[in-house]
Amino acid sequence: VLSPAGDVLISTDQLLATRHFDPDATPVDLIARKAMARALSDIAAMAGAPLAGVVAAQLPRDYARADELFDACHAWAERFGCPLVGGDIATTPGPLGLIVTVLGTPHATRGPVRRDGAQPGDMVCVTGALGGSLDSGRHLTFEPRLAEGRALAETLGSRLHAMIDLSDGLGIDAGRIARASGVRIELDADRLPRHTDPRGEPLDWRRAAADGEDYELLFTIDPSDSGSELPTDAAGTPITVVGRVADAATDADRGMCVIRTSAGETIDARRLGWDHGG
């Protein structure tokens, strides 16, 4: 039995072997971590605080590490502030799967932040850096941006118009905000904060826009309040302005997300990243 103080957010997310992690190469602890962190990334994107979660586990019939997996799920859930209060176990002829449903509470004054609130004139921003998550293993070890989401709601209040977490890639996920909000989003390739490759070189902008599984927050801010500075970080994580929200002048603009390159090209950003994870 849970005793929320008021409204409740809910989100469900599935982590499936092969699709979301390599079952032969991923430590059990990191499988559990990713399952919990992915689900909580959705709560972070609503600027919510975790309340509690449940896990439905699908185990191959001969799976020998179930106890270890459940212990790790509980430990990571606690670590992320979202204790597990129930679950279900099934054996399956399919891949190992963890289906996590989490509850959260919205920010007390800002309320839940959704993806449909972007307004023409908004700045488009991201937390952290993008790209290379799968190659680097960051997709297994990222921190859900819970503190950052809450800090943005606290600092920006009603100026924080829309937010989403970056799971499928900047282009696709920005397109989701554009579609839900009925606006056009324009991103600048040069402004994307990028992770480095193993040699220390910044990744190509296409990888930052398309790789996916960054689990950073993408959000839009009303810049009209010129008296207050835009924050440069959220809970210590850098914020970068990467674009703007434009009017949807035509039907084709509504839900459009483009990215402008330094060479002057304008590319449909929603088509970047579709093939990232199979």
Added chain:
Amino acid sequence: VLSPAGDVLISTDQLLATRHFDPDATPVDLIARKAMARALSDIAAMAGAPLAGVVAAQLPRDYARADELFDACHAWAERFGCPLVGGDIATTPGPLGLIVTVLGTPHATRGPVRRDGAQPGDMVCVTGALGGSLDSGRHLTFEPRLAEGRALAETLGSRLHAMIDLSDGLGIDAGRIARASGVRIELDADRLPRHTDPRGEPLDWRRAAADGEDYELLFTIDPSDSGSELPTDAAGTPITVVGRVADAATDADRGMCVIRTSAGETIDARRLGWDHGG
């Protein structure tokens, strides 16, 4: 965003093709119905009222009836009073799966009913009739006993000590109450309310005790209040006394559930039903 008035119950349940339904023979509408009804049966067992739910769907890559399946999930969720407020879709190399997480609110005065409250001296009761669910197709068309669970909490109040829904079979599920409560449960084979076979003959008691997937409520009642009659039905569904809760005199008794036959045998009821569904 949900706005519960107070405490929240949560339960998660998986419906997997082959394991819980025959994917070749089951209409899409009944797949959706069973997924929702199974999850809500858990809320019924807590005497809760449905609040809202989310569904994670796992679809084989070539699955052609996804829209029909989702429409049916929404329709049955509404029908059972538990609107769907979110979801997630993944393609899978495994079987079709629907993982449903439901929220509920506990009874306002009785609070949530759990499986660990059975006391020595309690009567053990069930709603409805038992056995033959898989053969008859009832496992696809049962009504979750939501009204019944609430009515029992309303009528019996604190005399309603423990409750569970019968998914794996009377013997196994009664054993779960016995284990959680640290008591011994004694059932009478002759008293089990039984469904009939296709010729109209009552099923053997072993089938009533072991077939599983009845989704009736099993509950224990404090009989001490001799001034008030035991209800004979809950929301119109018959109630039958099928046994009693005994002291656990020894460690071996704690968590034991036996069934007594008319021939005078005493059988470990927890061993009935293990093989019912593969």
